[in-house]
Amino acid sequence: MVVTKCTVAPSSIVVGSIVWVEDPEAAWLDGEVKEIKGEEITVKCKEKTIVAKASNVHPKDPEFPPSGVEDMTKLAYLHEPGVLENLKCRFDINEIYTYTANILIAVNPFQRLPHLYASNMMEKYKGAAFGELSPHPFAIADSAYRQMIKERISQAILVSGESGAGKTESTKSLMQYLAFMGGQEKNSEKRSVEQKVLESNPVLEAFGNAKTVRNNNSSRFGKFVEIQFNEKGRISGAAIRTYLLERSRVCQVSDPERNYHCFYMLCAAPPEVIVL
Numbered sequence: 001m002v003v004t005k006c007t008v009a010p011s012s013i014v015v016g017s018i019v020w021v022e023d024p025e026a027a028w029l030d031g032e033v034k035e036i037k038g039e040e041i042t043v044k045c046k047e048k049t050i051v052a053k054a055s056n057v058h059p060k061d062p063e064f065p066p067s068g069v070e071d072m073t074k075l076a077y078l079h080e081p082g083v084l085e086n087l088k089c090r091f092d093i094n095e096i097y098t099y100t101a102n103i104l105i106a107v108n109p110f111q112r113l114p115h116l117y118a119s120n121m122m123e124k125y126k127g128a129a130f131g132e133l134s135p136h137p138f139a140i141a142d143s144a145y146r147q148m149i150k151e152r153i154s155q156a157i158l159v160s161g162e163s164g165a166g167k168t169e170s171t172k173s174l175m176q177y178l179a180f181m182g183g184q185e186k187n188s189e190k191r192s193v194e195q196k197v198l199e200s201n202p203v204l205e206a207f208g209n210a211k212t213v214r215n216n217n218s219s220r221f222g223k224f225v226e227i228q229f230n231e232k233g234r235i236s237g238a239a240i241r242t243y244l245l246e247r248s249r250v251c252q253v254s255d256p257e258r259n260y261h262c263f264y265m266l267c268a269a270p271p272e273v274i275v276l
């Protein structure tokens with residue numbers, strides 16, 4: 001993709017156009033173009049009039065649907081204000097997931113939305129064509145699983161974002177779905193591999209997660225989770241590799257951050273359960 005920066009008003013912007021203009025407080029405001037003078041554009045917004053450089057003004061789609069679009073490739077303009085408006089409109093109606101083609105964008109809701117992750121939801125996504133149902137981590141996991149079965153080659157899902165964005169929670173949803181799809185027949189006595197994989201999360205989080213200023217449960221290490229499947233598409237094993245644990249936190253913590261959860265768990269546990 002080639003990104004060019006405009007220094008004069010794009011030809012689609014004329015006096016009377018509805019546009020997005022950059023604002024230091026609100027990030028982007030929408031308004032109407034009142035005047036264009038070379039590089040400078042005057043935009044009348046609801047609460048103020050802004051004179052901005054042409055590079056900080058972008059056309060706004062007048063036919064943008066009020067509840068946004070599920071896939072951002074359908075946006076008339078795929079620029080920063082257009083993307084942000086779409087994510088906001090969806091977030092306002094509790095739609096925290098949005099696609100950009102086969103990339104899933106998650107906006108952290110900071111509240112439990114249990115209806116999104118119920119087991120009937122996993123049933124719904126099982127085998128559904130990608131894009132047929134609302135954007136969801138289950139759809140990403142389902143697509144990777146089916147691709148693996150079809151092509152017989154390993155698949156990778158990359159989860160990235162800044163601290164507190166929701167990577168750990170999204171990864172848990174992906175693992176939950178893969179465990180659902182590749183789970184072994186129920187065996188009453190033994191714990192299955194997928195159960196062990198899911199149960200490893202709290203242990204890893206106890207030793208590698210801590211409260212930071214940005215996230216009460218921040219992973220202070222990178223993780224590569226490998227789930228192995230047999231010929232029949234059943235989980236046969238798993239390996240978790242960890243990287244770059246923030247070791248300095250063990251002996252140096254700056255207020256109001258905390259040390260690793262395991263130390264507080266140890267202090268809170270009744271003496272009889274502490275086995276050294």
Ligand SMILES: Nc1ncnc2c1ncn2[C@@H]1O[C@H](COP(=O)(O)OP(=O)(O)OP(=O)(O)O)[C@@H](O)[C@H]1O
Nearest residue numbers: 108110111163164165166167168169215217218219
């Ligand atoms: N899908 C979600 N539903 C509900 N709450 C969520 C969701 N995603 C994130 N959260 C909330 O936000 C918090 C931070 O998310 P998470 O730990 O997944 O971020 P992260 O990207 O892994 O951060 P870090 O890089 O610091 O480890 C979670 O503890 C949870 O409270």
